[in-house]
Amino acid sequence: MPGLTSISEELTLSNRGYKLMKQLGEGSYAKVFLAEYSFNKADSGSTKILACKIIDTSKAPRDFVKKFLPRELDILVKINHPHIVHVHSIFQRKVKYYIFMRFAENGDLLEFILKRGAISEAQARVWLRQLALGIQYLHDMDIAHRDLKCENVLITNNYNVKIADFGFARFVTEPDVTKRYRIEQVLSSEWMAMDPRLAQLNAAEQAAMVEAQQGKRRHLEGTAKTAARKATDEEMTILKEGKEDDKDKQMHNLSTPSLFAQ
Ligand SMILES: Nc1ncnc2c1ncn2[C@@H]1O[C@H](COP(=O)(O)OP(=O)(O)OP(=O)(O)O)[C@@H](O)[C@H]1O
Numbered sequence: 353m354p355g356l357t358s359i360s361e362e363l364t365l366s367n368r369g370y371k372l373m374k375q376l377g378e379g380s381y382a383k384v385f386l387a388e389y390s391f392n393k394a395d396s397g398s399t400k401i402l403a404c405k406i407i408d409t410s411k412a413p414r415d416f417v418k419k420f421l422p423r424e425l426d427i428l429v430k431i432n433h434p435h436i437v438h439v440h441s442i443f444q445r446k447v448k449y450y451i452f453m454r455f456a457e458n459g460d461l462l463e464f465i466l467k468r469g470a471i472s473e474a475q476a477r478v479w480l481r482q483l484a485l486g487i488q489y490l491h492d493m494d495i496a497h498r499d500l501k502c503e504n505v506l507i508t509n510n511y512n513v514k515i516a517d518f519g520f521a522r523f524v525t526e527p528d529v530t531k532r533y534r535i536e537q538v539l540s541s542e543w544m545a546m547d548p549r550l551a552q553l554n555a556a557e558q559a560a561m562v563e564a565q566q567g568k569r570r571h572l573e574g575t576a577k578t579a580a581r582k583a584t585d586e587e588m589t590i591l592k593e594g595k596e597d598d599k600d601k602q603m604h605n606l607s608t609p610s611l612f613a614q
Pocket residue numbers: 376377378379380381382383384403405437453454455456457459460503504506516517518519520
């Protein structure tokens with residue numbers, strides 16, 4: 353399999369149903385691969401296509417391994433939003449971390465713009481709204497992403513955008529809430545109002561907003577999920593494991609039409 357350095361590594365992943373395919377992208381200390389996840393083997397079997405970000409800590413500086421990576425993992429296990437990339441499972445084996453997540457079929461926004469040129473204003477309105485809602489959710493959870501850029505915005509097959517790459521993100525320690533932008537500033541802006549369908553929140557977006565308040569409370573009380581090591585396997589440490597019925601929070605958002613998909 354591409355991206356793997358030993359047979360034992362390949363075996364450990366395939367024993368859990370994961371198979372890596374081709375490379376999709378590369379960042380500073382990570383490589384991202386297309387992956388296939390097989391489950392329900394006893395019951396005729398199903399597969400699901402995912403993306404896997406592999407972080408090799410032996411190739412990364414100490415600062416990244418001790419500070420930034422633990423923050424990324426800690427945040428990834430706590431967030432869940434329709435406009436943020438859905439993380440399926442996180443494993444650690446030896447010096448490597450494997451983050452299996454939803455595969456974004458249309459790549460990242462930078463690639464997309466380079467390939468297809470400027471985004472129409474109508475599509476930009478839809479995407480800005482989705483990004484603003486995702487960022488609002490993070491801020492409500494006291495999380496600052498700190499690396500928002502086109503490369504870290506992914507596009508699904510339905511042309512919905514998902515915020516990705518929490519490699520620089522962190523929990524804010526002394527939040528001055530008054531200085532943060534509020535989602536109303538985006539949703540109620542005249543520019544957004546040019547498409548009246550965009551003013552409303554759909555059920556998934558509303559639910560995520562409520563969930564953010566509860567998530568923040570759990571974080572402050574110290575009762576939130578943590579990426580603490582949970583050894584359940586001789587070979588691998590599982591930080592998060594997706595279940596087969598763990599519905600990928602894919603949005604078929606009626607209030608945010610997919611203009612490209614027409
Ligand atoms: N779920 C995904 N589906 C499709 N492509 C992806 C996915 N995740 C990442 N990619 C591609 O891989 C690239 C690198 O991923 P990511 O931004 O998470 O890592 P990174 O930049 O190495 O992170 P860091 O900045 O923490 O080092 C993205 O810009 C994108 O092109």
